[in-house]
Amino acid sequence: MSLDDPTRQQIDSLVKSNDVMLFMKGNRDAPQCGFSATVIQILDTLVPEYATADVLSDPGLRDGIKEYSSWPTIPQLYIKGEFVGGCDIIQEMFGSGELLETLGIQVDPNARPEIQIDEKAAAALRDAVAGAEADGRELHLMIDAQFGAQLAMAPRSPSDIELVAGGIAILIDPLSASRADGLSIEAVETPRGTGFKIENPNAPGNSPDSSPDAAGDA
Amino acid sequence: MALQILNQGPPPEEIAGKLRDAIAGAIEGADIEVMPRGPGHFEISVVSQAFAGKTRVKQHQLVYGAIADLMTGAQAPVHAIDRLDCRTS
Numbered sequence: 507m508s509l510d511d512p513t514r515q516q517i518d519s520l521v522k523s524n525d526v527m528l529f530m531k532g533n534r535d536a537p538q539c540g541f542s543a544t545v546i547q548i549l550d551t552l553v554p555e556y557a558t559a560d561v562l563s564d565p566g567l568r569d570g571i572k573e574y575s576s577w578p579t580i581p582q583l584y585i586k587g588e589f590v591g592g593c594d595i596i597q598e599m600f601g602s603g604e605l606l607e608t609l610g611i612q613v614d615p616n617a618r619p620e621i622q623i624d625e626k627a628a629a630a631l632r633d634a635v636a637g638a639e640a641d642g643r644e645l646h647l648m649i650d651a652q653f654g655a656q657l658a659m660a661p662r663s664p665s666d667i668e669l670v671a672g673g674i675a676i677l678i679d680p681l682s683a684s685r686a687d688g689l690s691i692e693a694v695e696t697p698r699g700t701g702f703k704i705e706n707p708n709a710p711g712n713s714p715d716s717s718p719d720a721a722g723d724a
Numbered sequence: 725m726a727l728q729i730l731n732q733g734p735p736p737e738e739i740a741g742k743l744r745d746a747i748a749g750a751i752e753g754a755d756i757e758v759m760p761r762g763p764g765h766f767e768i769s770v771v772s773q774a775f776a777g778k779t780r781v782k783q784h785q786l787v788y789g790a791i792a793d794l795m796t797g798a799q800a801p802v803h804a805i806d807r808l809d810c811r812t813s
Contacts, residue, residue, distance in 0.1 A: 569796055576789035578805065591781045
C-alpha cells in the first residue's frame, strides 16, 4: 500500500490545522471533476473560508488519502479533524441540515428578513415566474457565504421561508434568510434586456457605517 | 502484443470473488453479494451485525478499508463501487 509516513504526516497536519479541509480534484476556482464541483458549490454556500488540497497535482496524496480515510473516492471532506464523507453523503447532509450542525452554523428557522423589490423589478419577476410556475418551480433568493446573491426558479423545499415583497412571493432558505435582512432588488436596463441589481447591506464592506470612499482597493 | 494491450484483465466474476473474499476476511460472518456492473464497476451489498450502532460513513469505511488493495493504483482491477449497501439484517 502507498501510505508512507511523510504522506500520513502531511494529511494529519492538513486535517488538524484546517477546520474545514477538502481533498479534491482541482481547486476551489477550477474543480476538475463534477463531484468536486458539487461539494465546492455546497461549501461556498455555507462557509466563507475553507482549505482545499488538489490530489491531481500530488499522486502520493491521491492514493494516500484513500487509505488514510478508508474511502476509495475523491472528493473527501474533513470537518474539525473528522472524516465526513464524499460527494453523495455531503449532498445528503446538506439537504437534511445535518451539515450545518456539523459545521456549527446556527440558523433561525423563523427568521423573517425585510427585503425590498422596486416596481419594475417586481413586474419583470412576475413575468419570469409566470413562465415557470406550471412545472412546480417557484422563485427563490439565495445568498452564499460570501454574500453573492442569486435569483432562481426551483422547487420549494420544506424548510423554505416565504416572504412577500413588491407584491410577489419569494422563497428563501433559512441560511440565506440570515444574510438577507435589508436587501433590495432593483431593475437595471442592460443591452440584453432587464437585469436585476441586488444590494445587500449585510455584505462585508457594505455596512452603512463604512465611510463612503471605502470602495477602493482593500 | 496487440492481444496483451487489448487484454481487459481478469473476468469480472473473478474480481467479484476477490472482493467477496476481502470483505469476508475483514467482517466475519457477513452475508455478501457482489454484482459486476460493467468493466471495473461493481455493486456490493453486505449484511452483518458488525454494522450495528455505526453511522453509514463508518459502515462504508469498514467495507472500503477491506477492499482498498483492489482499488488502489493505476492497475487496480476495481475502479468504482457504484452502490454499496450495508445493513444489519
